[in-house]
Amino acid sequence: MAPAVARPSLLCPSFPSSSCSTATSSSPCLRVLSPSPVVFATQALTSSRSRSVCILDRYQPARATLAVDSTATDGSRLQSGSPTVLLEVKDLKAVIAESKQMVLRGINLTIREGEVHAIMGKNGSGKSTFSKVLVGHPDYEVVGGSVEFKGQNLLDMDPEERSHGGLFMSFQSPVEIPGVSNIDFLQMACNARRKKRGLPEFSPIEFFGFLQPKLSAVNMDPKFLNRNVNEGFSGGEKKRNEILQLAVLEADLAILDEIDSGLDVDALQDVAKAVNALLTPSNSILMITHYRRLLDYISPTYIHIMEDGKIVKTGDVSLAEQLEREGYRGISAA
Numbered sequence: 001m002a003p004a005v006a007r008p009s010l011l012c013p014s015f016p017s018s019s020c021s022t023a024t025s026s027s028p029c030l031r032v033l034s035p036s037p038v039v040f041a042t043q044a045l046t047s048s049r050s051r052s053v054c055i056l057d058r059y060q061p062a063r064a065t066l067a068v069d070s071t072a073t074d075g076s077r078l079q080s081g082s083p084t085v086l087l088e089v090k091d092l093k094a095v096i097a098e099s100k101q102m103v104l105r106g107i108n109l110t111i112r113e114g115e116v117h118a119i120m121g122k123n124g125s126g127k128s129t130f131s132k133v134l135v136g137h138p139d140y141e142v143v144g145g146s147v148e149f150k151g152q153n154l155l156d157m158d159p160e161e162r163s164h165g166g167l168f169m170s171f172q173s174p175v176e177i178p179g180v181s182n183i184d185f186l187q188m189a190c191n192a193r194r195k196k197r198g199l200p201e202f203s204p205i206e207f208f209g210f211l212q213p214k215l216s217a218v219n220m221d222p223k224f225l226n227r228n229v230n231e232g233f234s235g236g237e238k239k240r241n242e243i244l245q246l247a248v249l250e251a252d253l254a255i256l257d258e259i260d261s262g263l264d265v266d267a268l269q270d271v272a273k274a275v276n277a278l279l280t281p282s283n284s285i286l287m288i289t290h291y292r293r294l295l296d297y298i299s300p301t302y303i304h305i306m307e308d309g310k311i312v313k314t315g316d317v318s319l320a321e322q323l324e325r326e327g328y329r330g331i332s333a334a
């Protein structure tokens with residue numbers, strides 16, 4: 001009998017989960033969780049000893065009219081007629097679980113439906129930690145503050161529930177899943193969504209028809225569909241594949257951690273185009289980036305500057321321009 005292995009979890013490849021079933025290197029598993037009409041987030045997980053895929057889904061929230069206040073520069077303001085708040089982070093503080101070293105020192109952030117938020121900041125300022133804390137990575141312990149996602153206490157949810165609720169995170173280094181082909185992975189995810197919606201599942205041919213425009217949007221060669229998920233993909237190919245997953249699965253809030261890293265100019269445009277095509281008045285994006293060029297393609301509603309575990313400044317795209325001119329020293333001094 002194959003030995004039991006640690007159960008990897010949905011959103012954070014390196015941590016154990018209480019919701020995913022076990023798998024062995026000879027029998028990767030795919031488990032569909034939760035009953036809902038719209039599949040939303042998925043994350044493939046793997047380790048040297050095990051492979052497991054969990055697909056999570058969630059209910060689509062009521063559609064809201066997009067009415068972004070173009071004069072606002074404070075991401076925390078809510079005005080009458082504003083779109084529904086998706087994520088409300090108040091004074092969030094978190095430490096590294098093992099060392100108790102404080103990394104997040106009081107983050108405040110409000111994201112509404114239809115908004116695109118970009119977080120920029122020096123290396124080590126806490127950007128990735130923030131996104132990992134949002135998806136429940138066990139390397140971190142929340143020691144203060146609150147996070148509400150669609151009106152519910154996110155911090156009370158395990159990572160699977162967060163994904164189930166509509167969070168999707170694209171990691172800086174997407175994991176590989178040997179033994180699971182990309183097309184099987186995507187089709188299973190898609191069919192899980194249709195099943196929960198009470199729709200008939202796609203046959204392989206039907207699914208390919210559904211996938212075709214999404215492949216075109218990401219400008220991905222169909223040959224990647226028959227390869228194992230991310231296995232042997234270049235850095236840029238992995239990023240495209242992440243966006244393809246996002247296109248198939250859709251999320252209320254997609255957290256894209258350095259989606260632009262490792263992309264050549266053409267790939268960056270493709271990926272940005274695909275992300276833009278996914279934006280609707282009822283979903284949102286939180287992206288982490290070091291480079292203004294991404295913001296040339298995906299227009300942010302707000303830009304936040306993170307410094308030493310806090311958002312120290314919020315503004316519009318002019319903040320990124322200032323950053324490019326003056327560096328972080330100029331921003332901090334302002």
Ligand SMILES: Nc1ncnc2c1ncn2[C@@H]1O[C@H](COP(=O)(O)OP(=O)(O)OP(=O)(O)O)[C@@H](O)[C@H]1O
Pocket residue numbers: 096103121122123124125126127128129130139
């Ligand atoms: N699991 C961990 N163990 C030890 N230190 C950690 C851990 N996670 C984060 N840190 C530390 O916390 C700080 C913030 O890291 P984080 O990765 O969030 O920064 P970042 O702003 O995303 O940086 P970059 O722009 O380089 O990606 C860094 O000093 C990092 O070394």
